[in-house]
Amino acid sequence: MNRLWNNFKKYRFLLVELVKKDIKLKYRRSYLGILWTLLEPLLTTAVLTIVFGNLLGKGGRTYPVYILTGRLLYTFFSTSTKSAMKSIQKNSAMIKKVYVPKYIYPFSTILSNYIIFIISLIVLLVAAIVFDVKPTIHIFEAVIPLFLLLVFSLGVGLILSTLAVFFRDLEYLWSVALMLIMYTCGIFYHVEDLDLGGKIWIFKSNPLYLIIVNFRNAVFGRPMDTEALIISVVSSAIAFLFGVLFFYKQQDKFIMNI
Amino acid sequence: MKKEILRVDNVSMKFNLMEKKVDDLKDYVIKMIKRELRYQEFWALRDISFRLKEGERLGILGLNGAGKSTLLKIISGVLKATEGNVTVRGKIAPLLELGAGFDLQYTGAENIYLYGAVLGFSREFLREKYDEIVEFSELGDFIDVPVKNYSSGMKARLGFSIATIVEPEILILDEVLSVGDAKFRKKSEKKIKSMFDKGITVLFVSHSIDQVRSLCDRAILLEQGRLLADGPVEEVCKIYEEKINS
Numbered sequence: 313m314n315r316l317w318n319n320f321k322k323y324r325f326l327l328v329e330l331v332k333k334d335i336k337l338k339y340r341r342s343y344l345g346i347l348w349t350l351l352e353p354l355l356t357t358a359v360l361t362i363v364f365g366n367l368l369g370k371g372g373r374t375y376p377v378y379i380l381t382g383r384l385l386y387t388f389f390s391t392s393t394k395s396a397m398k399s400i401q402k403n404s405a406m407i408k409k410v411y412v413p414k415y416i417y418p419f420s421t422i423l424s425n426y427i428i429f430i431i432s433l434i435v436l437l438v439a440a441i442v443f444d445v446k447p448t449i450h451i452f453e454a455v456i457p458l459f460l461l462l463v464f465s466l467g468v469g470l471i472l473s474t475l476a477v478f479f480r481d482l483e484y485l486w487s488v489a490l491m492l493i494m495y496t497c498g499i500f501y502h503v504e505d506l507d508l509g510g511k512i513w514i515f516k517s518n519p520l521y522l523i524i525v526n527f528r529n530a531v532f533g534r535p536m537d538t539e540a541l542i543i544s545v546v547s548s549a550i551a552f553l554f555g556v557l558f559f560y561k562q563q564d565k566f567i568m569n570i
Numbered sequence: 571m572k573k574e575i576l577r578v579d580n581v582s583m584k585f586n587l588m589e590k591k592v593d594d595l596k597d598y599v600i601k602m603i604k605r606e607l608r609y610q611e612f613w614a615l616r617d618i619s620f621r622l623k624e625g626e627r628l629g630i631l632g633l634n635g636a637g638k639s640t641l642l643k644i645i646s647g648v649l650k651a652t653e654g655n656v657t658v659r660g661k662i663a664p665l666l667e668l669g670a671g672f673d674l675q676y677t678g679a680e681n682i683y684l685y686g687a688v689l690g691f692s693r694e695f696l697r698e699k700y701d702e703i704v705e706f707s708e709l710g711d712f713i714d715v716p717v718k719n720y721s722s723g724m725k726a727r728l729g730f731s732i733a734t735i736v737e738p739e740i741l742i743l744d745e746v747l748s749v750g751d752a753k754f755r756k757k758s759e760k761k762i763k764s765m766f767d768k769g770i771t772v773l774f775v776s777h778s779i780d781q782v783r784s785l786c787d788r789a790i791l792l793e794q795g796r797l798l799a800d801g802p803v804e805e806v807c808k809i810y811e812e813k814i815n816s
Contacts, residue, residue, distance in 0.1 A: 326687035333684065337675050410664055410688055411647030481596065564650040567643075568585065 319413055327416055327423075334424035349428055353384055353435050360500045374443050374532075380436045381528045382499035384429065385457075389465055389520055390490050392425035396469030397476040397483060404570035414563050415556075418473040422466055440531065448533035456536070457527040460548045464519055467551030470559040477566050497521045516540075519547040573659070575739065575771050576622035576645065581654035583615040583640055583795075614640045615795045618654070624739075625769040629782035629803055631810045632792035638775045641792065642742055645773065660739025660771070663689055674718035678709055678728055681717055685732050699735050706761070707731035708754065727754055734761055741765065743774045779807050 339345040357379045365375045372378075396418040400407070403417050440447070476482045496518045503515055515521050522540040529536055587610040615637045622628055630638050643649040646662050672681045682703055686696040704713050707727045717725060733741070741762075762785075766772070776782050782789060782803060789806035791799040793813070799806045 322690055323687075325693050326690075329684050329687040333673060333676060333680070336680075337673075340675070406688060408643075408648060411662075412688055567649060 323413055323416060326412070327420055330416065330420035331424045331427070334421060335427060338424075338428075346431070349432050350435050353380060353387065353432060357383060357439070364500050374445050377436070377439045377443050377445050377531070378502075378528070379500055380439050381531050382497055382524045384432055384436060385461055385524050385527060386494055386497050386499060386520065387432075388425060388429035388461065389468075390494070392422045392429075392465050393469050393472055393490075394483075394486070395421040395425060396465075397472040397486065400473050400477050400566060401570055407570065408567060414566060415470065415559055418469045418559075419466065422462075422469045426462055426465075436531070445532060447531075450530050450533050450535060452530075453536055454527055454530035456541070457523045457530070457544070460544050461520075461523050461527075463552050464523065464544070464548040467548065467553070467555035470555030471551070474555075474559045474562045477562075477569050493518060493520060497524055499524075516543065519544050519551070522547075572623040572625055574621055575624045575659050576773075577655075577657040578618055578620050578641075578645070579655045579657075581615055581618045581641070581644060581651045581656060582613060583637070583644060583649065584652040585612045585614055586610070587612050613795055615644070615651075615792075618792075618795075618797050620790055620797070620800050622771060622773075624771055626788055627766060627772040627774065627786040629786035629789035629806070630773065630775045630792065631779070631782060631789055631806065635794070636792040637795045638792055639744060642744055642773065642775060646742060658740065661690060661736075662740045662742060663733040663736060663738035664742040664744065672717045672725065672729070675716055677716055678707075678713040678720070679704075681728065682732055685729075686736060689733075689736060689738070691736055695736075703731045703735045706735055706757075723751065723754075730758055734758075734765065737765070737768075738770070740771045740773065743772065743776075779810060783807055 342348060344351065357376050360379050360383075361376050399417040399421045400414065406412060407414060407417075439445075472482065472486060496515050497520055498515065503512075503521075508515075516539075522537075522544040525540045526536050526544065528534075618637075618641060630641065632638050640649065642664075644651045645656055645658065646664050647658075673684060676684060679700075682700060683693070683696055686699075687693075707713075707724075707730075709724060709728060712720070712724065717728070720728070766785075772785070774782060774786055786803045788801070789799075789803045790797060791806050791810050791813075799809045
Protein backbone atom coordinates (compact mmCIF):
# COMPACT_ATOMS: atom_id res chain seq x y z
CA MET A 313 0.00 0.00 0.00
CA ASN A 314 2.80 2.35 0.95
CA ARG A 315 4.63 1.47 -2.23
CA LEU A 316 1.51 2.25 -4.22
CA TRP A 317 1.27 5.69 -2.65
CA ASN A 318 4.95 6.42 -3.22
CA ASN A 319 4.57 5.41 -6.82
CA PHE A 320 1.65 7.75 -7.18
CA LYS A 321 3.63 10.63 -5.73
CA LYS A 322 6.45 9.95 -8.16
CA TYR A 323 4.14 10.20 -11.13
CA ARG A 324 2.09 13.13 -9.88
CA PHE A 325 3.81 15.41 -12.36
CA LEU A 326 2.98 13.03 -15.18
CA LEU A 327 -0.69 13.05 -14.22
CA VAL A 328 -0.72 16.84 -14.33
CA GLU A 329 1.08 16.85 -17.68
CA LEU A 330 -1.33 14.35 -19.19
CA VAL A 331 -4.40 16.29 -18.01
CA LYS A 332 -2.87 19.53 -19.33
CA LYS A 333 -2.14 17.87 -22.64
CA ASP A 334 -5.67 16.53 -23.05
CA ILE A 335 -7.18 19.94 -22.47
CA LYS A 336 -4.63 21.87 -24.53
CA LEU A 337 -4.83 19.60 -27.54
CA LYS A 338 -8.60 19.37 -27.42
CA TYR A 339 -8.91 23.05 -28.22
CA ARG A 340 -5.70 23.74 -30.06
CA ARG A 341 -6.89 23.27 -33.61
CA SER A 342 -10.54 24.15 -33.12
CA TYR A 343 -11.86 27.54 -34.10
CA LEU A 344 -14.36 28.12 -31.35
CA GLY A 345 -12.25 26.32 -28.81
CA ILE A 346 -13.55 26.33 -25.27
CA LEU A 347 -16.63 28.26 -26.44
CA TRP A 348 -17.91 25.11 -28.09
CA THR A 349 -18.02 23.34 -24.74
CA LEU A 350 -20.34 26.08 -23.54
CA LEU A 351 -22.28 26.49 -26.75
CA GLU A 352 -23.16 22.85 -27.30
CA PRO A 353 -25.25 22.30 -24.16
CA LEU A 354 -26.94 25.65 -24.78
CA LEU A 355 -27.97 24.67 -28.26
CA THR A 356 -29.18 21.19 -27.36
CA THR A 357 -31.09 22.55 -24.38
CA ALA A 358 -32.74 25.09 -26.65
CA VAL A 359 -33.84 22.30 -28.97
CA LEU A 360 -35.14 20.16 -26.12
CA THR A 361 -37.02 23.11 -24.65
CA ILE A 362 -38.67 23.87 -27.93
CA VAL A 363 -39.64 20.29 -28.61
CA PHE A 364 -40.65 19.10 -25.19
CA GLY A 365 -41.35 22.39 -23.50
CA ASN A 366 -43.36 24.34 -25.98
CA LEU A 367 -44.64 21.69 -28.33
CA LEU A 368 -45.52 19.06 -25.77
CA GLY A 369 -46.38 21.51 -23.07
CA LYS A 370 -44.23 20.05 -20.34
CA GLY A 371 -41.66 21.39 -17.98
CA GLY A 372 -42.74 24.71 -16.75
CA ARG A 373 -40.93 27.98 -16.52
CA THR A 374 -37.61 26.64 -15.34
CA TYR A 375 -37.49 23.82 -17.85
CA PRO A 376 -34.15 24.75 -19.47
CA VAL A 377 -32.47 24.72 -16.08
CA TYR A 378 -34.05 21.36 -15.37
CA ILE A 379 -32.72 19.98 -18.62
CA LEU A 380 -29.24 21.34 -18.07
CA THR A 381 -28.86 19.84 -14.62
CA GLY A 382 -29.31 16.42 -16.13
CA ARG A 383 -27.70 16.92 -19.49
CA LEU A 384 -24.38 18.35 -18.30
CA LEU A 385 -23.79 15.55 -15.85
CA TYR A 386 -24.79 12.86 -18.30
CA THR A 387 -22.55 14.32 -21.00
CA PHE A 388 -19.59 14.21 -18.64
CA PHE A 389 -20.30 10.60 -17.78
CA SER A 390 -20.61 9.53 -21.40
CA THR A 391 -17.58 11.41 -22.78
CA SER A 392 -15.30 10.50 -19.91
CA THR A 393 -16.18 6.80 -19.94
CA LYS A 394 -15.81 6.66 -23.70
CA SER A 395 -12.40 8.31 -23.65
CA ALA A 396 -11.26 6.18 -20.71
CA MET A 397 -12.15 3.10 -22.74
CA LYS A 398 -9.81 4.15 -25.52
CA SER A 399 -7.06 5.48 -23.27
CA ILE A 400 -4.92 2.36 -23.02
CA GLN A 401 -4.98 1.63 -26.74
CA LYS A 402 -4.28 5.26 -27.54
CA ASN A 403 -1.14 5.25 -25.43
CA SER A 404 -0.01 1.78 -26.43
CA ALA A 405 3.26 3.03 -27.96
CA MET A 406 4.40 4.47 -24.68
CA ILE A 407 3.19 1.54 -22.59
CA LYS A 408 5.20 -0.86 -24.73
CA LYS A 409 8.43 1.05 -24.24
CA VAL A 410 8.57 2.53 -20.77
CA TYR A 411 7.15 1.62 -17.42
CA VAL A 412 4.29 3.90 -16.46
CA PRO A 413 1.61 3.15 -13.87
CA LYS A 414 -1.07 2.32 -16.38
CA TYR A 415 -4.03 3.54 -14.36
CA ILE A 416 -2.73 7.02 -15.01
CA TYR A 417 -4.14 6.95 -18.53
CA PRO A 418 -7.84 6.40 -17.77
CA PHE A 419 -7.44 8.60 -14.69
CA SER A 420 -6.03 11.51 -16.66
CA THR A 421 -8.69 11.48 -19.39
CA ILE A 422 -11.48 11.34 -16.84
CA LEU A 423 -9.91 14.18 -14.85
CA SER A 424 -9.43 16.38 -17.90
CA ASN A 425 -13.04 15.78 -18.89
CA TYR A 426 -14.09 16.63 -15.34
CA ILE A 427 -12.31 19.98 -15.50
CA ILE A 428 -14.05 20.81 -18.76
CA PHE A 429 -17.34 19.69 -17.21
CA ILE A 430 -16.89 22.04 -14.25
CA ILE A 431 -16.23 24.89 -16.67
CA SER A 432 -19.37 24.00 -18.59
CA LEU A 433 -21.39 24.51 -15.42
CA ILE A 434 -21.12 28.19 -16.29
CA VAL A 435 -23.91 27.53 -18.75
CA LEU A 436 -26.07 26.25 -15.90
CA LEU A 437 -25.25 29.33 -13.88
CA VAL A 438 -26.29 31.62 -16.74
CA ALA A 439 -29.50 29.69 -17.33
CA ALA A 440 -30.34 29.82 -13.62
CA ILE A 441 -29.95 33.58 -13.66
CA VAL A 442 -31.99 33.99 -16.84
CA PHE A 443 -34.79 31.72 -15.70
CA ASP A 444 -34.84 33.07 -12.19
CA VAL A 445 -33.82 30.02 -10.21
CA LYS A 446 -32.59 31.49 -6.97
CA PRO A 447 -29.81 29.78 -5.01
CA THR A 448 -30.62 28.67 -1.51
CA ILE A 449 -28.45 27.24 1.23
CA HIS A 450 -28.90 23.88 -0.45
CA ILE A 451 -26.70 24.92 -3.35
CA PHE A 452 -23.66 24.00 -1.29
CA GLU A 453 -24.91 20.44 -1.10
CA ALA A 454 -24.29 20.22 -4.84
CA VAL A 455 -20.71 19.33 -4.03
CA ILE A 456 -21.79 15.88 -2.89
CA PRO A 457 -23.39 14.63 -6.12
CA LEU A 458 -20.62 16.31 -8.11
CA PHE A 459 -18.02 14.40 -6.13
CA LEU A 460 -19.95 11.14 -6.41
CA LEU A 461 -20.19 11.70 -10.15
CA LEU A 462 -16.40 11.79 -10.38
CA VAL A 463 -15.90 8.70 -8.23
CA PHE A 464 -18.54 6.75 -10.10
CA SER A 465 -17.12 7.72 -13.49
CA LEU A 466 -13.61 6.78 -12.39
CA GLY A 467 -14.83 3.34 -11.34
CA VAL A 468 -16.78 2.71 -14.52
CA GLY A 469 -13.94 4.14 -16.60
CA LEU A 470 -11.40 1.78 -15.06
CA ILE A 471 -13.62 -1.23 -15.67
CA LEU A 472 -14.29 -0.23 -19.27
CA SER A 473 -10.67 0.59 -20.04
CA THR A 474 -9.66 -2.87 -18.79
CA LEU A 475 -12.31 -4.69 -20.79
CA ALA A 476 -11.69 -2.66 -23.93
CA VAL A 477 -8.10 -3.90 -24.09
CA PHE A 478 -9.34 -7.45 -24.54
CA PHE A 479 -12.58 -6.84 -26.41
CA ARG A 480 -12.44 -4.34 -29.22
CA ASP A 481 -16.17 -4.23 -29.87
CA LEU A 482 -16.92 -3.00 -26.39
CA GLU A 483 -17.10 0.54 -27.79
CA TYR A 484 -20.27 -0.28 -29.68
CA LEU A 485 -21.84 -2.16 -26.81
CA TRP A 486 -21.14 0.73 -24.48
CA SER A 487 -22.72 3.24 -26.88
CA VAL A 488 -25.91 1.24 -26.71
CA ALA A 489 -25.72 0.96 -22.94
CA LEU A 490 -25.19 4.72 -22.72
CA MET A 491 -28.37 5.27 -24.68
CA LEU A 492 -30.27 3.20 -22.17
CA ILE A 493 -28.63 5.10 -19.33
CA MET A 494 -29.50 8.40 -20.91
CA TYR A 495 -33.17 7.62 -21.26
CA THR A 496 -33.36 6.48 -17.66
CA CYS A 497 -31.80 9.69 -16.41
CA GLY A 498 -34.91 11.77 -16.73
CA ILE A 499 -33.08 14.56 -18.51
CA PHE A 500 -35.89 16.04 -20.51
CA TYR A 501 -38.92 14.77 -18.67
CA HIS A 502 -40.07 14.65 -15.09
CA VAL A 503 -39.97 11.13 -13.75
CA GLU A 504 -42.76 12.02 -11.33
CA ASP A 505 -45.03 12.76 -14.29
CA LEU A 506 -44.78 9.20 -15.49
CA ASP A 507 -47.27 6.84 -13.92
CA LEU A 508 -44.73 4.20 -13.07
CA GLY A 509 -45.87 2.60 -9.88
CA GLY A 510 -43.64 -0.33 -9.11
CA LYS A 511 -41.52 0.18 -12.19
CA ILE A 512 -39.69 3.09 -10.58
CA TRP A 513 -36.87 0.64 -9.79
CA ILE A 514 -35.74 1.01 -13.39
CA PHE A 515 -34.71 4.53 -12.59
CA LYS A 516 -33.56 3.91 -9.07
CA SER A 517 -31.09 1.30 -10.27
CA ASN A 518 -29.33 3.89 -12.40
CA PRO A 519 -26.78 5.54 -10.07
CA LEU A 520 -26.39 8.39 -12.51
CA TYR A 521 -30.09 9.15 -12.24
CA LEU A 522 -29.84 9.26 -8.47
CA ILE A 523 -26.83 11.57 -8.62
CA ILE A 524 -28.71 13.88 -10.99
CA VAL A 525 -31.75 13.85 -8.68
CA ASN A 526 -29.67 15.14 -5.79
CA PHE A 527 -27.85 17.66 -7.94
CA ARG A 528 -31.24 18.98 -9.05
CA ASN A 529 -32.38 19.16 -5.46
CA ALA A 530 -29.39 21.30 -4.58
CA VAL A 531 -29.89 23.63 -7.52
CA PHE A 532 -33.64 24.07 -7.07
CA GLY A 533 -33.37 24.65 -3.34
CA ARG A 534 -34.61 21.32 -2.02
CA PRO A 535 -32.92 19.11 0.55
CA MET A 536 -31.05 15.95 -0.51
CA ASP A 537 -33.10 12.87 -1.17
CA THR A 538 -31.69 10.51 1.45
CA GLU A 539 -32.60 7.30 -0.34
CA ALA A 540 -30.99 8.49 -3.55
CA LEU A 541 -27.98 9.69 -1.64
CA ILE A 542 -27.35 6.42 0.13
CA ILE A 543 -27.75 4.32 -3.00
CA SER A 544 -25.51 6.60 -5.05
CA VAL A 545 -22.79 6.66 -2.38
CA VAL A 546 -22.80 2.88 -2.11
CA SER A 547 -22.84 2.27 -5.86
CA SER A 548 -20.11 4.84 -6.52
CA ALA A 549 -17.92 3.29 -3.86
CA ILE A 550 -18.50 -0.21 -5.20
CA ALA A 551 -17.85 0.88 -8.78
CA PHE A 552 -14.62 2.59 -7.78
CA LEU A 553 -13.29 -0.24 -5.65
CA PHE A 554 -14.21 -2.87 -8.19
CA GLY A 555 -12.73 -0.79 -10.99
CA VAL A 556 -9.43 -0.35 -9.17
CA LEU A 557 -9.12 -4.02 -8.23
CA PHE A 558 -10.17 -5.29 -11.64
CA PHE A 559 -7.75 -2.97 -13.42
CA TYR A 560 -4.94 -3.87 -11.05
CA LYS A 561 -5.39 -7.58 -11.55
CA GLN A 562 -5.54 -7.41 -15.31
CA GLN A 563 -3.02 -4.72 -16.10
CA ASP A 564 -0.06 -7.03 -16.52
CA LYS A 565 -1.85 -8.71 -19.39
CA PHE A 566 -2.48 -5.48 -21.28
CA ILE A 567 0.77 -5.42 -23.14
CA MET A 568 0.01 -8.71 -24.81
CA ASN A 569 -3.16 -7.30 -26.30
CA ILE A 570 -2.35 -3.79 -27.44
CA MET B 571 32.88 -1.39 -3.28
CA LYS B 572 30.49 -0.66 -6.14
CA LYS B 573 26.88 -1.08 -5.27
CA GLU B 574 24.62 -3.53 -6.97
CA ILE B 575 22.26 -1.71 -9.27
CA LEU B 576 20.36 -4.49 -11.00
CA ARG B 577 19.49 -7.92 -9.80
CA VAL B 578 17.71 -10.48 -11.93
CA ASP B 579 16.69 -13.61 -10.03
CA ASN B 580 15.36 -16.72 -11.77
CA VAL B 581 13.30 -14.74 -14.20
CA SER B 582 11.07 -16.68 -16.55
CA MET B 583 8.52 -15.34 -19.00
CA LYS B 584 5.63 -17.29 -20.36
CA PHE B 585 3.39 -16.08 -23.15
CA ASN B 586 -0.01 -17.54 -23.89
CA LEU B 587 -0.50 -17.80 -27.58
CA MET B 588 -4.14 -18.25 -28.46
CA GLU B 589 -4.54 -20.90 -31.06
CA LYS B 590 -7.15 -18.92 -32.86
CA LYS B 591 -7.23 -15.17 -32.61
CA VAL B 592 -9.99 -13.77 -30.42
CA ASP B 593 -10.57 -10.07 -30.69
CA ASP B 594 -14.06 -9.37 -29.60
CA LEU B 595 -16.72 -10.42 -27.18
CA LYS B 596 -18.70 -12.39 -29.72
CA ASP B 597 -15.76 -14.60 -30.67
CA TYR B 598 -14.82 -15.09 -27.05
CA VAL B 599 -18.26 -16.26 -26.00
CA ILE B 600 -18.71 -18.53 -29.00
CA LYS B 601 -15.33 -20.13 -28.48
CA MET B 602 -15.94 -20.50 -24.78
CA ILE B 603 -19.13 -22.38 -25.50
CA LYS B 604 -17.48 -24.49 -28.14
CA ARG B 605 -14.60 -25.09 -25.72
CA GLU B 606 -12.11 -23.88 -28.26
CA LEU B 607 -10.31 -21.52 -25.92
CA ARG B 608 -7.00 -23.28 -25.93
CA TYR B 609 -3.74 -21.65 -25.10
CA GLN B 610 -0.37 -22.60 -26.33
CA GLU B 611 2.39 -21.85 -23.90
CA PHE B 612 5.58 -20.24 -25.05
CA TRP B 613 8.43 -19.73 -22.64
CA ALA B 614 10.39 -16.75 -23.92
CA LEU B 615 12.76 -16.78 -20.96
CA ARG B 616 13.77 -19.57 -18.61
CA ASP B 617 15.41 -19.06 -15.28
CA ILE B 618 17.60 -16.07 -16.06
CA SER B 619 19.78 -14.78 -13.24
CA PHE B 620 22.53 -12.22 -13.16
CA ARG B 621 23.68 -9.20 -11.18
CA LEU B 622 24.88 -5.88 -12.42
CA LYS B 623 27.05 -3.46 -10.46
CA GLU B 624 27.05 0.29 -10.83
CA GLY B 625 29.09 1.42 -13.79
CA GLU B 626 29.19 -1.93 -15.53
CA ARG B 627 28.33 -2.01 -19.18
CA LEU B 628 26.52 -5.20 -20.07
CA GLY B 629 26.12 -6.42 -23.60
CA ILE B 630 23.23 -8.78 -24.28
CA LEU B 631 23.94 -11.05 -27.19
CA GLY B 632 21.82 -13.63 -28.91
CA LEU B 633 20.15 -14.57 -32.13
CA ASN B 634 16.69 -13.36 -33.05
CA GLY B 635 14.10 -14.85 -30.77
CA ALA B 636 16.61 -15.53 -28.00
CA GLY B 637 14.66 -13.36 -25.60
CA LYS B 638 16.82 -10.20 -25.50
CA SER B 639 14.04 -7.65 -25.96
CA THR B 640 11.78 -9.58 -23.63
CA LEU B 641 14.46 -9.45 -20.96
CA LEU B 642 14.89 -5.72 -21.44
CA LYS B 643 11.15 -5.17 -21.21
CA ILE B 644 11.02 -7.05 -17.93
CA ILE B 645 13.94 -5.09 -16.52
CA SER B 646 12.41 -1.77 -17.48
CA GLY B 647 9.06 -2.77 -16.00
CA VAL B 648 7.09 -2.85 -19.22
CA LEU B 649 6.44 -6.57 -18.82
CA LYS B 650 5.90 -8.46 -15.61
CA ALA B 651 7.88 -11.68 -15.33
CA THR B 652 5.85 -14.87 -14.96
CA GLU B 653 8.34 -16.17 -12.44
CA GLY B 654 11.25 -14.65 -10.64
CA ASN B 655 12.20 -11.20 -9.52
CA VAL B 656 13.91 -8.09 -10.78
CA THR B 657 15.29 -5.48 -8.40
CA VAL B 658 16.42 -2.15 -9.82
CA ARG B 659 18.12 0.58 -7.84
CA GLY B 660 17.90 3.69 -9.92
CA LYS B 661 16.17 5.45 -12.76
CA ILE B 662 16.02 3.69 -16.06
CA ALA B 663 15.88 5.52 -19.35
CA PRO B 664 15.21 3.45 -22.41
CA LEU B 665 16.23 5.00 -25.65
CA LEU B 666 13.02 5.40 -27.59
CA GLU B 667 13.47 4.54 -31.21
CA LEU B 668 12.56 7.60 -33.19
CA GLY B 669 10.64 9.04 -30.27
CA ALA B 670 7.93 6.42 -30.33
CA GLY B 671 6.41 7.81 -27.17
CA PHE B 672 6.03 11.38 -28.27
CA ASP B 673 2.63 12.88 -28.76
CA LEU B 674 2.67 13.99 -32.36
CA GLN B 675 0.34 16.95 -31.88
CA TYR B 676 2.50 18.38 -29.15
CA THR B 677 5.53 20.57 -29.90
CA GLY B 678 9.07 19.40 -29.25
CA ALA B 679 9.22 21.65 -26.20
CA GLU B 680 6.02 20.25 -24.76
CA ASN B 681 7.20 16.72 -25.44
CA ILE B 682 10.35 17.33 -23.43
CA TYR B 683 8.26 17.86 -20.32
CA LEU B 684 5.90 15.04 -21.21
CA TYR B 685 8.58 12.45 -21.85
CA GLY B 686 10.56 13.67 -18.87
CA ALA B 687 7.45 13.17 -16.74
CA VAL B 688 7.00 9.67 -18.17
CA LEU B 689 10.55 8.83 -17.10
CA GLY B 690 9.63 9.96 -13.61
CA PHE B 691 11.48 13.27 -13.41
CA SER B 692 10.12 16.38 -11.70
CA ARG B 693 9.13 19.68 -13.25
CA GLU B 694 11.96 21.58 -11.57
CA PHE B 695 14.57 19.13 -12.80
CA LEU B 696 13.29 19.32 -16.35
CA ARG B 697 13.22 23.08 -16.25
CA GLU B 698 16.88 23.08 -15.26
CA LYS B 699 17.85 20.69 -18.00
CA TYR B 700 15.57 22.14 -20.66
CA ASP B 701 18.09 24.40 -22.35
CA GLU B 702 20.73 21.69 -22.41
CA ILE B 703 18.31 19.28 -24.06
CA VAL B 704 17.27 21.75 -26.74
CA GLU B 705 20.87 22.69 -27.44
CA PHE B 706 22.05 19.09 -27.70
CA SER B 707 19.27 18.15 -30.08
CA GLU B 708 20.28 20.97 -32.44
CA LEU B 709 16.63 21.57 -33.25
CA GLY B 710 16.72 25.33 -32.77
CA ASP B 711 13.43 27.03 -33.54
CA PHE B 712 11.91 23.72 -34.55
CA ILE B 713 11.50 22.96 -30.90
CA ASP B 714 8.23 24.88 -31.01
CA VAL B 715 6.88 22.98 -33.98
CA PRO B 716 4.54 19.98 -33.51
CA VAL B 717 6.52 16.75 -33.60
CA LYS B 718 4.35 15.36 -36.37
CA ASN B 719 6.18 17.76 -38.69
CA TYR B 720 9.60 16.48 -37.72
CA SER B 721 11.72 14.29 -39.92
CA SER B 722 12.61 10.90 -38.49
CA GLY B 723 16.10 12.15 -37.75
CA MET B 724 14.77 15.09 -35.78
CA LYS B 725 12.51 12.86 -33.73
CA ALA B 726 15.40 10.55 -33.00
CA ARG B 727 17.65 13.44 -31.99
CA LEU B 728 15.06 14.82 -29.61
CA GLY B 729 14.46 11.40 -28.06
CA PHE B 730 18.16 10.84 -27.65
CA SER B 731 18.74 14.26 -26.09
CA ILE B 732 16.03 13.81 -23.50
CA ALA B 733 17.05 10.29 -22.56
CA THR B 734 20.70 11.15 -22.09
CA ILE B 735 20.66 14.69 -20.69
CA VAL B 736 18.44 13.58 -17.85
CA GLU B 737 21.26 11.35 -16.69
CA PRO B 738 19.55 8.16 -15.69
CA GLU B 739 21.40 5.65 -13.59
CA ILE B 740 20.69 2.90 -16.07
CA LEU B 741 20.62 3.45 -19.79
CA ILE B 742 19.04 0.85 -22.01
CA LEU B 743 20.15 0.78 -25.61
CA ASP B 744 18.11 -1.59 -27.74
CA GLU B 745 19.97 -1.81 -31.05
CA VAL B 746 19.84 1.92 -31.54
CA LEU B 747 23.07 3.79 -31.67
CA SER B 748 22.98 5.07 -35.22
CA VAL B 749 20.77 8.08 -34.79
CA GLY B 750 20.92 11.18 -36.93
CA ASP B 751 23.55 12.25 -39.44
CA ALA B 752 27.26 11.61 -39.16
CA LYS B 753 27.89 14.80 -37.22
CA PHE B 754 25.19 14.04 -34.68
CA ARG B 755 26.28 10.45 -34.43
CA LYS B 756 29.76 11.55 -33.44
CA LYS B 757 28.31 13.90 -30.85
CA SER B 758 26.09 11.20 -29.41
CA GLU B 759 28.87 8.66 -29.24
CA LYS B 760 30.94 11.24 -27.39
CA LYS B 761 28.02 11.84 -25.05
CA ILE B 762 27.56 8.15 -24.36
CA LYS B 763 31.26 7.70 -23.72
CA SER B 764 31.22 10.61 -21.28
CA MET B 765 28.28 8.99 -19.54
CA PHE B 766 30.34 5.84 -19.30
CA ASP B 767 33.11 7.80 -17.66
CA LYS B 768 30.62 9.20 -15.16
CA GLY B 769 29.86 5.63 -14.29
CA ILE B 770 26.46 5.13 -15.79
CA THR B 771 25.29 1.55 -16.01
CA VAL B 772 24.39 0.40 -19.48
CA LEU B 773 22.40 -2.46 -20.90
CA PHE B 774 23.19 -2.81 -24.54
CA VAL B 775 21.38 -5.13 -26.90
CA SER B 776 22.91 -5.58 -30.28
CA HIS B 777 23.55 -8.00 -33.09
CA SER B 778 26.83 -6.31 -33.83
CA ILE B 779 29.55 -8.12 -31.92
CA ASP B 780 31.98 -5.33 -32.72
CA GLN B 781 29.83 -2.67 -31.14
CA VAL B 782 29.37 -4.81 -28.06
CA ARG B 783 33.12 -5.41 -27.86
CA SER B 784 33.89 -1.72 -28.06
CA LEU B 785 31.24 -0.45 -25.67
CA CYS B 786 30.82 -3.16 -23.05
CA ASP B 787 33.00 -4.68 -20.40
CA ARG B 788 30.70 -7.60 -19.63
CA ALA B 789 28.27 -9.64 -21.66
CA ILE B 790 25.64 -12.33 -21.41
CA LEU B 791 24.54 -14.69 -24.14
CA LEU B 792 20.96 -15.81 -24.52
CA GLU B 793 19.70 -18.67 -26.61
CA GLN B 794 16.04 -19.64 -26.85
CA GLY B 795 15.31 -18.06 -23.52
CA ARG B 796 18.18 -19.55 -21.57
CA LEU B 797 21.34 -17.93 -20.27
CA LEU B 798 24.28 -19.61 -21.95
CA ALA B 799 27.16 -17.44 -20.83
CA ASP B 800 27.91 -14.61 -18.44
CA GLY B 801 31.34 -13.08 -18.15
CA PRO B 802 33.89 -10.62 -19.52
CA VAL B 803 32.88 -9.31 -22.90
CA GLU B 804 35.76 -10.90 -24.80
CA GLU B 805 34.98 -14.41 -23.56
CA VAL B 806 31.28 -14.24 -24.23
CA CYS B 807 31.81 -12.72 -27.67
CA LYS B 808 34.10 -15.62 -28.55
CA ILE B 809 31.47 -18.15 -27.48
CA TYR B 810 28.87 -16.28 -29.53
CA GLU B 811 31.12 -16.25 -32.58
CA GLU B 812 31.73 -19.96 -32.27
CA LYS B 813 27.98 -20.57 -32.12
CA ILE B 814 27.37 -18.52 -35.22
CA ASN B 815 30.10 -20.20 -37.16
CA SER B 816 29.29 -23.72 -36.09
